[in-house]
Amino acid sequence: MNYAIREALAAFRRAPVLTGLSSAMVGLALFVVGLFALATYNLRLALEAIEERVEVVVYLRDDARQSEIDLLLEELTAVDEVRLVSYVSKRDALERARTELPEFGELFLDADMNPLPQSLEVELRPGERSTEVVEHIAAIATGYPFVEDAQYGREWVDRLFALRRIGLVSTAVLGGAFAMVAALIIGAALRIAIFARRDEIYVMRLVGAKNGFIRRPFLLEGAIAGLAGALLAWAMTYGTYRGVYAYLFEVAWVPGAWVLMGLLAGSAFGMLSSALAIRRHLREV
Amino acid sequence: MIKLKNVSKEYPKRGHALRDVSFHVKKGEFAFLTGHSGSGKSTTLRLIHMADRPTSGEVRVSGFSSEQVTERDIWKVRRRVGFVFQDFRLLPGRTALENVAFVLEVTGTPPRVIQAKAQRLLAQVGLSPKSGAYPNELSGGEQQRVAIARALANDPYVLLADEPTGNLDDRATRGVMDLFWDINAKGMAVLMATHDLEVVRRHSTARVFELDQGALVYDSARVEGNGDAP
Numbered sequence: 001m002n003y004a005i006r007e008a009l010a011a012f013r014r015a016p017v018l019t020g021l022s023s024a025m026v027g028l029a030l031f032v033v034g035l036f037a038l039a040t041y042n043l044r045l046a047l048e049a050i051e052e053r054v055e056v057v058v059y060l061r062d063d064a065r066q067s068e069i070d071l072l073l074e075e076l077t078a079v080d081e082v083r084l085v086s087y088v089s090k091r092d093a094l095e096r097a098r099t100e101l102p103e104f105g106e107l108f109l110d111a112d113m114n115p116l117p118q119s120l121e122v123e124l125r126p127g128e129r130s131t132e133v134v135e136h137i138a139a140i141a142t143g144y145p146f147v148e149d150a151q152y153g154r155e156w157v158d159r160l161f162a163l164r165r166i167g168l169v170s171t172a173v174l175g176g177a178f179a180m181v182a183a184l185i186i187g188a189a190l191r192i193a194i195f196a197r198r199d200e201i202y203v204m205r206l207v208g209a210k211n212g213f214i215r216r217p218f219l220l221e222g223a224i225a226g227l228a229g230a231l232l233a234w235a236m237t238y239g240t241y242r243g244v245y246a247y248l249f250e251v252a253w254v255p256g257a258w259v260l261m262g263l264l265a266g267s268a269f270g271m272l273s274s275a276l277a278i279r280r281h282l283r284e285v
Numbered sequence: 286m287i288k289l290k291n292v293s294k295e296y297p298k299r300g301h302a303l304r305d306v307s308f309h310v311k312k313g314e315f316a317f318l319t320g321h322s323g324s325g326k327s328t329t330l331r332l333i334h335m336a337d338r339p340t341s342g343e344v345r346v347s348g349f350s351s352e353q354v355t356e357r358d359i360w361k362v363r364r365r366v367g368f369v370f371q372d373f374r375l376l377p378g379r380t381a382l383e384n385v386a387f388v389l390e391v392t393g394t395p396p397r398v399i400q401a402k403a404q405r406l407l408a409q410v411g412l413s414p415k416s417g418a419y420p421n422e423l424s425g426g427e428q429q430r431v432a433i434a435r436a437l438a439n440d441p442y443v444l445l446a447d448e449p450t451g452n453l454d455d456r457a458t459r460g461v462m463d464l465f466w467d468i469n470a471k472g473m474a475v476l477m478a479t480h481d482l483e484v485v486r487r488h489s490t491a492r493v494f495e496l497d498q499g500a501l502v503y504d505s506a507r508v509e510g511n512g513d514a515p
Contacts (some may be wrong), residue, residue, distance in 0.1 A: 003390060014378060199374070199377075200376060201375055203374065203376060203388070203435075204373070204391045206363065206374075206433070207362030207363060207364070207368075207388045207391065207436075207438065207439060208359075208360040208361070208362075208364035208392055208439060209360065209391035209392055210360050211357070214391070
C-alpha cells in the first residue's frame, strides 16, 4: 500500500499540468451537477412552501349548533392525513379580516353586522397534501347539513401537483443526464492521464507485477483527482450561491449530506473511471 | 525449460503466423531463433512469454502450460522469463538505476535490498558509472545493457531477446552478445530472435532454429544429431 500511495502522489508531482487538468475537468463536470442540485433543492423548497398552504376550509352555517360542530371536528381529526383542525368563530374571522385586509376596514367596523361565516380549518400532514386527500375531506364535511361549503382551490391544487410531478421527472432525467455527462468527462480525463503512463503499465506487466498491484496506484490517483475535482466543484457552486444570494435573490444552500454525497461521488467516479481505463492497458501485454 | 508442442497461431486478419511448430530449449542452453521478417519469430517469443495463446498446440514454460495458466497467474510465468526488446523500452523519466529498481519494487522485492540489488545488476552489465543517467543520456548499447539488467532483476530461468542488436552498431552488438554469453555461462538459458545471420555465424556453438513463413524449417541440433528431437 505504501508503494500505491507514493506512486499516486508522485503522479501529481511528475505531471502536475496533466493531473491538474483532469481534476479541473472533473471539477467543471461536477460544477454543472452542483448547480443543478442547487436549483433543484431551491425549487423543492419553494414547492414545499406552497404545499404548506394546501388546506381545506369548511364554512359552517350560522345556525350550526356547537355539539354538531364538535362532532364534525372529531370526525375530521380522526382522518389519518389530518394534522390539525381549528375552529374559527365568526368573531375570530372578523378579527383576522380586520388585520389582514385593512383596506376593507370600514366594512368590518360593526361587530353586530358580521358577514363572515364561522369555519373549520383543516391542516394536512406533510406529504399527504394530494388532490385525493383534500377531495376526501371535503366530501366528509359536505355530508353534514350545517356545512355551507368546503373550499380547497381545486384547480390550484391540481396545478401544484402537476408542477411537482414535472419537477420530479425533470430532476430525474436532467440529473441523470448531467451525471452521465460528468462521468464521461471524468472518464476521458483520467484515460488521458493513464494513457500518458502506459509505458509504465507495460513494463510492470512485462516483468510480472500482479494486476492488483499495477491497478492500485491508478485507482488511488483516480480517487484523489475525483475528490480534488469535487472540492473544486463545491467551491464554485458555493461561490455561485453566495453571488446569487448577495446580488440576485434569496436562495438556500443545499444540505450538508448532499455536499458529502457529491464529494464521495467525485471520488467514486474517479476511481471507477480509472479502473475502466486501466483495464484496457492491462490486456495489452 | 521451454517446450513448444505442435504450436500453431492464427490471427483473424493476418492468417497463420505459426504452423505446427515444435521445439525444446533446455536449461542453460543458448539458442538463436532466425528467419526473415514475418517468419514468426516475435510471435514465438510472445507465445513463450504468454502475451498471446496458441490457436492450437501447447507452450510450456518452466512448468507452466499455456493450456492451464490463467490470466490471473500470468505474473508467475513472467517472473521466470526475462525479456529484452530491440527498442529497449526503458522508462524515460527514470534513471538507469531507477529503471532497474522499479522492476524490483513492483515485483515485491523487500525495500531494504532494492538499491543494493539494482546496483549489483547494473555492475553486472558494466554500467555502474552511469547509474544516475537518464535513458536519453545513454548510447543505444548502454540502453540495451540497462534493459538486460532490468530483465535479470527477477533472477529468471530464461532470457528472451527479440532482435536485441537490431538498433546497435557492430561494437555495441559485440558487447551485448558477450554479455548474453556471460549470463548464459551462469546457467541461464537464452533464446534470442534475430534476422542477422552474421551474428548467428559468429556464435557457432549456439543452437539455431530457423522459421520460414511460420514453419520450423531448421534445427541445428537435429541436423547434427546431438540434441533432442522436438
